[in-house]
Amino acid sequence: MAHKAEHAVDLETGAIVGVTVQDADEGDTTTSRETLIEAAEQVEAVQPDGNGIEEVVGDKGYHSNQSLVDLEAVGVRSYISEPDRGRRNWKNHSEARAAVYRNRRRIRSARGLRLLRLRGERLERPFAHLYETGGMRRVHLRGHANIRKRLLIHAGGFNLGLLLRQLIGVGTPRGLQGRLIAVLATLLALSRDLWKRVTPHRDLGRRISPLEAPRDRGIPVVHIGAREMLFTTG
Numbered sequence: 001m002a003h004k005a006e007h008a009v010d011l012e013t014g015a016i017v018g019v020t021v022q023d024a025d026e027g028d029t030t031t032s033r034e035t036l037i038e039a040a041e042q043v044e045a046v047q048p049d050g051n052g053i054e055e056v057v058g059d060k061g062y063h064s065n066q067s068l069v070d071l072e073a074v075g076v077r078s079y080i081s082e083p084d085r086g087r088r089n090w091k092n093h094s095e096a097r098a099a100v101y102r103n104r105r106r107i108r109s110a111r112g113l114r115l116l117r118l119r120g121e122r123l124e125r126p127f128a129h130l131y132e133t134g135g136m137r138r139v140h141l142r143g144h145a146n147i148r149k150r151l152l153i154h155a156g157g158f159n160l161g162l163l164l165r166q167l168i169g170v171g172t173p174r175g176l177q178g179r180l181i182a183v184l185a186t187l188l189a190l191s192r193d194l195w196k197r198v199t200p201h202r203d204l205g206r207r208i209s210p211l212e213a214p215r216d217r218g219i220p221v222v223h224i225g226a227r228e229m230l231f232t233t234g
Contacts, residue, residue, distance in 0.1 A: 003147055005136075006031050007126055007155070008039035011057065011115065014122040015162055016155040017042050021144040028061040033070070055079060057119045065096035068103050078103045079112050129161075130154045 004026070008018030018039030022031045040053050056071060058080040071078045082104055090097040106112045130136050134154045141147050 003139075003144060004031065005130075005147075005151055006035045007123075008035050009123055009126060011118050011122050013162060014125065015159045016126050019148065019151050019155050021148045021151065029064040029067045032058070032062050032067065036076075055115075057115045059119075063103075065093065065100060068099040069096055072099050072102075077106065079107050079115050081107060081116060126155070126158055129158045 002024055003021050004024040006020050006022065006028075007016050009015070010017050018035050020031070020035045020038050022034060036053065036056065043050070043052055053076060055077045056079065058078070060081045060083040063080045063082050068078055068080070078099075080103055082100070088097075088100075107116065130151065134157075136151065136154060139147055139150060141150060
């Protein structure tokens with residue numbers, strides 16, 4: 001193993017917001033810094049007027065005294081599972097003790113437990129999409145830069161599937177199987193509705209059925225608003 005891919009995922013939508021490829025011999029507490037920086041830059045590019053990343057959720061591999069202190073230093077609340085390390089010696093480490101205790105209180109709260117469960121649900125799907133279905137367990141490319149390009153293409157396809165699922169209810173090409181009739185019926189209804197809106201009725205004395213009557217319903221609009229961003233790394 002020469003490479004380790006790491007992702008930052010939005011827990012609200014399940015979209016991938018940060019992808020990095022780093023050395024496999026580095027620990028999660030070290031590689032998570034670059035991943036969070038990448039995710040913060042992407043979020044700022046999309047929402048320049050937003051608050052950026054405010055909360056981070058992670059598993060036990062990302063828990064360390066220094067990582068919690070660093071997150072608090074930049075104003076990010078942590079919900080990182082704490083491994084069982086036994087009785088701790090906090091002599092001359094009062095700042096780390098305060099950060100660890102605050103993180104411990106958060107993960108034991110109802111909100112912290114919900115976020116940790118949501119992390120397990122939203123994080124595994126991108127891994128399956130990229131590495132199992134996408135076949136990225138083994139790559140025949142040289143260098144982190146080239147591997148990251150391939151990962152970005154797969155991550156973009158995953159996010160596009162989420163967008164399509166939000167708009168039309170289907171997120172994969174195979175998911176359209178069996179729905180061709182429904183798609184054609186929808187297109188026919190829309191074209192008929194548009195035709196009746198732009199063409200006046202000539203036969204005013206003929207009784208118009210409810211199916212032929214013009215409808216006043218408008219086209220659905222997708223509203224996109226700024227929300228608090230919750231992220232996890234894996």
